Amino acid sequence: MYKRRLRIFGRNVGRGKRRIAIILIFLLNIFNIALAENIKLDNLNIKPEDLKKTFNPVANKFNEKTITTIIIDAGHGGKDPGSIGINKLREKDIVLSFSLELKEELKKILPNVDIFLTRDKDTYPTLQERYKIANSSAKINENKSKNALFISVHANASLSPKAKGFEAYFITAQESSEYARAVSILENSALVKFDKVDASKYEESISQLTHNYMLVEQHQKESRLLAQSIVDEVYKVSGVSKRNKPVQNALFYVLKGSLMPSTLIEIGFITNEEDAKFMNTKETRIKMVKATATGIKKFIKEFEDTNGFTK
Structure with missing residues (x-):
């Protein structure tokens, strides 16, 4: 056979x-x-027929000539504070400020693109709710889905106060390094705790194996280019700490159910004094926000110039 x-x-x-x-x-x-x-996809609330459409890149690979929708996901929130850093700085607060500012900046430089937030206040959307907002905003379950991007905003933490820097991730079934694996475990742990996600079942079931492969095959190239474009612009900002390997790949639950190119950005280490001050000071944080928006805009321009990266 x-x-x-x-x-x-x-x-x-x-x-x-x-x-x-x-x-x-x-x-x-x-x-x-x-x-x-008719297996239900564990913890995702995605119908098999929707997965079938997305799995077929010929049938559903970017219906429009440009990106028309961007979803910004401010990580954690509400009962989940995220990591706690210098001077009790909470991840959920700093990433919400960044996300709100990013939305406003994107509206200025991309007036024809619809911008959505998974949360705009101190609330805790569940994993399924974040997926639902992203996929419904992109009209994934409708006949003409939108070309959309999903940006999940987080702040990193480390046992070492010297660890610092901005970095971006895209989803793959396997991590690019042990460090990337550690970062994904840190971010995924909140979902396991607050959403009561069964991590072993989530990753090992037949439906998840298929879904993993679909994500890697369908949107990996675009997600990697998006992450790199953002990093390239942010690293031009004076005062932003740089990582030796700023773009990596890992299996993040929050990216797994958004059926579109996506990236998770760690805007700095809240456990590092320099990064914490830079992120928590609006004047300097805005510089990073503007650079992130510019990176997204340049990605969209490249998308348009190459007809969706098809060449």
Whole structure:
């Protein structure tokens, strides 16, 4: 059965391509089983038929010539303070300020783009609620979905007060480093605690395996370019601390259910005195906000110039 299907790749298929083909066939078979049994996607509230549309990049890969919707997710909030830093600075507060300011800046420089927030006050949207806001704003479940971006805003923390710097992540099934894995565990732990997400079930079920692969295959390139574009601009700002490897990949739950290119940005370490002061001072924070918005705008311009990165 597999040998017959492998002919679509040509007669002289290398070992690497054969392995990829077999993995694809395996995942597609699992996916068909999931559809046949009408399996519900654990903790996601995404219908199998919606996943099928998104899984097919030919049928649903960017319906418009530009990006028309941006969703900003201020991490944590309400009962979840996030990390606590210098002078009891709370992550949930600083990322909300950043997100509100980012929305206003994006409205100025991208007047034709719709900007949405998953929260605009000190509330705690659940994981499913964040997904619902993102996907409904992008009209994912409708016939003509929007080209949308999802930006999740967080602030990092470390046991070492010397750790500092702005960084951005995009989602993959595997982490790019042990450090990236540690960051994803830190951010995911809040969802496990407050949403009571069963982490082992979330990552190991058949539907999640399929969903993981879909995200990696469908939007990984755009997500990586978005993360890099933001970092490139933010690192031009005087006073912003830089990381040795500012763009990395990891499996973040909050990015997993948003069916669009996405990035999670860590705007600094609230456990570092310099970063905490920079983030908590509106005058300097706004510089970082403006640079983030510029990075997003440049990504959109590149998207338009390359017809959706298809070349």
